[in-house]
Amino acid sequence: MAKEDDERKPKSAPWTEFFWNPRTHEVMGRTASSWGLIILFYLVFYTFLAGMFVLTMYVMLCTIDEYKPTYQDRLAIPGLMIRPKGELMEIIYNIEDTESWDKYIQKLDNFLAPYNDSVQAQKNDVCTPDSFFYQEDSGEVRNNPKRSCQFNRTMLGSCSGLGSESDVRTYGYGTGQPCIFIKLNRVIGMLPGKGQAPYVSCGPKMYKIGPDEWNQDTDKIGELEYFPTNGSYNFMYYPFYGIRAQVNYSQPLVAVKFTNITYNTDVNVECKIISDTITEYSERDKFAGRVSFRLRINKNI
Numbered sequence: 001m002a003k004e005d006d007e008r009k010p011k012s013a014p015w016t017e018f019f020w021n022p023r024t025h026e027v028m029g030r031t032a033s034s035w036g037l038i039i040l041f042y043l044v045f046y047t048f049l050a051g052m053f054v055l056t057m058y059v060m061l062c063t064i065d066e067y068k069p070t071y072q073d074r075l076a077i078p079g080l081m082i083r084p085k086g087e088l089m090e091i092i093y094n095i096e097d098t099e100s101w102d103k104y105i106q107k108l109d110n111f112l113a114p115y116n117d118s119v120q121a122q123k124n125d126v127c128t129p130d131s132f133f134y135q136e137d138s139g140e141v142r143n144n145p146k147r148s149c150q151f152n153r154t155m156l157g158s159c160s161g162l163g164s165e166s167d168v169r170t171y172g173y174g175t176g177q178p179c180i181f182i183k184l185n186r187v188i189g190m191l192p193g194k195g196q197a198p199y200v201s202c203g204p205k206m207y208k209i210g211p212d213e214w215n216q217d218t219d220k221i222g223e224l225e226y227f228p229t230n231g232s233y234n235f236m237y238y239p240f241y242g243i244r245a246q247v248n249y250s251q252p253l254v255a256v257k258f259t260n261i262t263y264n265t266d267v268n269v270e271c272k273i274i275s276d277t278i279t280e281y282s283e284r285d286k287f288a289g290r291v292s293f294r295l296r297i298n299k300n301i
Ligand SMILES: *[C@@H]1O[C@H](CO)[C@@H](O)[C@H](O)[C@H]1NC(C)=O
Pocket: 113, 114, 116, 119, 162
């Protein structure tokens, strides 16, 4: 305030005196030593802040394990996902209209290419089935990269898309017996069962049709066939150690083939993972341990 008053009263003083006052030797209203102290203060202050920042970053980075997330949502139940997958969880096509299902074939061809037996033989190991494939680190000594087990495309049988028969080649889409592939989402360190391997079970989904009315497409879903046998995820593909550690990991798949589904109508399907370590399914998270989708196969009558 004092400074402003000074400036207003002596009108004779030119405005340039604000920048350099020859009488008081002030630069912009402060003496050199005053400026010096201010600059010194901010210098120390910002150096301190920068130091704090570097220190916290350093401490934080020290606690990060580059091979697995420090914090991981411990999902009690892993999610399920289907392939082929569109915007909506539905697969709708007309058997006679090749174009309507060709997009599914293309997606599946791309999706399954990394599972070709030759690719798997090159990248992954033949493991002992039915037991977990542990590759723990011994203390600080990393056991990386870790090996992964082969999941061969031929294990998907008539859902493999391999061979010359057009039914198999089109994953059954061309003959109205489509295959849907089910993935169990990867969770680092998860052991998805104890005694018996977890398996997929699909069936009609309960859906609401009125305030207290429910329906199920029980009579429309028809028989289902599962690949590999029993629709199970073998224990040898677990535990998963993270893609940084287990570079060639191939997620195991289960294929479900709808062999006698009713045509020209919607069929609501729900697939669940059945495991002796999963006792209940969350009502809130509809992807936890299960997945539902709509199938509609049209056929010109
Ligand atoms: C996988 O095998 C199929 C059929 O044998 C072949 O057409 C395709 O090119 C192969 N893909 C890769 C990535 O090897």
